[in-house]
Amino acid sequence: MAEESGKIDPMHQFEVTPLFGQEWEIAGYAIPFTNSALWMALTLLVLWLFMLGGMKRELIPGRWQMAVEGVTGFISDMVDSNIGEKGRKYVPYIFSLFMFILFANMLGMLPTALVGVHAFTVTSHLTVTAILAMATFLIVLVVGFGTHGIKFFGLFVPHGTPLVMIPIIFVIELISFLVRPFSLAVRLFVAMTAGHVLLKVLAGFVINAGAAGAATAAFVSVPSFILMIGISLLEVLIAFIQAYVFALLASSYLNDAINLH
Amino acid sequence: MPQIAQIGEIYASQLFWLAIFFGLSVIVIGYGMLPKVLSTVEMRDSQIAADLKEAEAAQARADALEDGYREAMDRSRAEASRLTAEAKATAAKKTEASLKRAETSINKKLDEAAEALAAARAAAMAEIEDVAAQAAADMVGKVTPLAVDEKAARQAVAKELNHG
Numbered sequence: 001m002a003e004e005s006g007k008i009d010p011m012h013q014f015e016v017t018p019l020f021g022q023e024w025e026i027a028g029y030a031i032p033f034t035n036s037a038l039w040m041a042l043t044l045l046v047l048w049l050f051m052l053g054g055m056k057r058e059l060i061p062g063r064w065q066m067a068v069e070g071v072t073g074f075i076s077d078m079v080d081s082n083i084g085e086k087g088r089k090y091v092p093y094i095f096s097l098f099m100f101i102l103f104a105n106m107l108g109m110l111p112t113a114l115v116g117v118h119a120f121t122v123t124s125h126l127t128v129t130a131i132l133a134m135a136t137f138l139i140v141l142v143v144g145f146g147t148h149g150i151k152f153f154g155l156f157v158p159h160g161t162p163l164v165m166i167p168i169i170f171v172i173e174l175i176s177f178l179v180r181p182f183s184l185a186v187r188l189f190v191a192m193t194a195g196h197v198l199l200k201v202l203a204g205f206v207i208n209a210g211a212a213g214a215a216t217a218a219f220v221s222v223p224s225f226i227l228m229i230g231i232s233l234l235e236v237l238i239a240f241i242q243a244y245v246f247a248l249l250a251s252s253y254l255n256d257a258i259n260l261h
Numbered sequence: 262m263p264q265i266a267q268i269g270e271i272y273a274s275q276l277f278w279l280a281i282f283f284g285l286s287v288i289v290i291g292y293g294m295l296p297k298v299l300s301t302v303e304m305r306d307s308q309i310a311a312d313l314k315e316a317e318a319a320q321a322r323a324d325a326l327e328d329g330y331r332e333a334m335d336r337s338r339a340e341a342s343r344l345t346a347e348a349k350a351t352a353a354k355k356t357e358a359s360l361k362r363a364e365t366s367i368n369k370k371l372d373e374a375a376e377a378l379a380a381a382r383a384a385a386m387a388e389i390e391d392v393a394a395q396a397a398a399d400m401v402g403k404v405t406p407l408a409v410d411e412k413a414a415r416q417a418v419a420k421e422l423n424h425g
Contacts, residue, residue, distance in 0.1 A: 014263040016271045029273035036271070037278035044282045044289075051294045057301045059308065072298045091299075092291030100286050126264050127275040132283070193264065 008207065010200035014124060014193065036128070039120040043104045050103075071099070075247065082251040086258050090251070093139065097132065098247035105192060105239030109232070123242075124192035126185065133185035136250045144257035155260055184249055191242045195235045202228045393418045 018032035025031060054068025061069060075095045079087045101123055108121025122128050144152040156173035157166055202224045209220035398414035401407060 011263055016263065016267055016275075018274075026273075026277065029277075030270070031274045031277040033278070034271065034274055036275060037282070040278055040282035044286050047286055047290055048294075051290055051298070054298045054301075055294060057297065059305055061305075068298055069302050072295055073302060076299060092295050093287060095295050096283070096287040096291035099290065100283055122279075124264065125275065127268060127272050128279055131276055131279050135283075189264070193262075 008200065008204035010197045010204065013118065013120070013196060013200060016125070035118070035120050036122055036125065039104070039107060039122050040128075043100060043107055043122060046107065047099050047103045050099075078248060079251050082248070083255045083258055087251065087254065090139075090143075090254055094247050094251050094254075097136065097250055098243050101132070101188065101246055102240060102243035105243060106236070108192070108196070109235055109239065121192050121196055123188055124196055126189045129189040130181070130185040132188075132246070133181040136184065136253065137181040140253045140257045143254060147258060148260060152257070152260070155256055180249075180253060184246065188242050188246055191238055195231070195238055199228060199231060199235065202231070390415070390418055390422065393422070 016034045016036045018034050019038060021031070021033040024033070051068060053064035054072070056062070056065050058065060072095065075098055076088075076091050079091050079094055083090070104122040108119050108124065110119050112119045144155070148154070153170075156170045156177065158169065158173070161169050205224040206221045206228070209216040209224070394411065394415040394417075397418055398409045398411060401409045401414070
């Protein structure tokens with residue numbers, strides 16, 4: 001692939017490289033501080049700064065406070081409508097999940113290369129999205145078995161299932177339940193990866209065709225660049241939608257665990 | 262695809278650092294900051310609700326005041342019209358009384374006048390009788406040689422006058 005687009009490798013942006021602490025390890029597992037970890041830290045920092053603007057706690061909010069309250073209201077309303085009164089406890093987790101993914105998606109799209117830093121999209125890594133999905137799934141399991149005990153298996157037998165069908169339905173429902181963390185992880189990972197690969201490929205077109213002469217620049221570079229602008233805008237939307245979908249599905253799974261069917 | 266090619270070498274690091282940074286964001290943002298923001302919103306909502314309720318109460322108070330004012334207005338208007346009617350009635354009564362008084366005095370004067378008239382007429386009548394009797398006696402004396410005494414003439418005249 002690297003040959004096809006000249007020197008530009010659209011996959012290079014996903015490479016994880018250690019920045020320091022190569023010798024750090026816990027129980028034999030290497031845990032160097034990588035560029036991925038740096039962008040996670042930046043995500044947390046920016047998220048914290050954003051939330052700080054909402055901590056003025058004024059009766060008449062300013063713009064920033066309005067923005068923060070808008071997002072918190074958005075998530076708490078979503079949890080309320082999905083789970084109900086019992087879901088209030090989980091708003092902090094769902095909110096952190098939503099905001100962390102959203103800010104990681106957005107930070108990965110910043111044109112930081114202009115100042116010589118290669119932006120890294122944390123959420124374009126299967127390892128990261130899988131951990132987030134697993135954590136969510138684990139919470140669903142703990143809440144489900146914690147509140148309903150063995151009755152939680154009733155989730156896999158919908159009401160009104162004929163007796164003969166129960167074994168088959170149970171297995172089907174169980175599989176669909178167990179697939180949830182994978183679909184959750186893969187959806188976000190694929191969406192972010194695809195968008196960034198597409199943008200990088202188009203950027204390769206712009207640069208390589210521009211270097212090939214004025215005619216190719218006019219016919220390839222300019223249209224590619226215009227397309228990139230459109231796709232970048234679309235990516236902003238996708239960054240939001242994917243974060244929203246992740247949070248929405250997490251709250252809907254939690255609803256299953258709390259209220260069964 | 263580095264995400265999959267590198268899994269073996271990076272998963273521990275990814276897990277470790279994500280656990281730290283995402284864990285921190287859940288603890289600091291989710292449990293630390295979010296409830297404060299939500300409580301601010303809730304506080305504002307309840308403040309707005311309380312203000313609205315207060316405004317409603319004030320409105321009700323204003324309505325009650327207006328009702329009271331209107332009632333007082335009605336009452337005083339009724340009082341005024343009652344007083345006017347009373348005054349009118351008193352005035353009418355007074356006028357009636359003075360009219361009656363005037364009437365009686367006029368009637369009395371009329372009666373007196375009628376009496377005086379009747380008396381004058383009777384006197385006039387009596388005189389006419391005398392004169393008539395005299396004239397009758399004189400006429401009889403001139404026409405006939407008979408001498409009529411005054412008394413008989415008077416009787417005849419009275420008789421004629423009564424019949425006539």
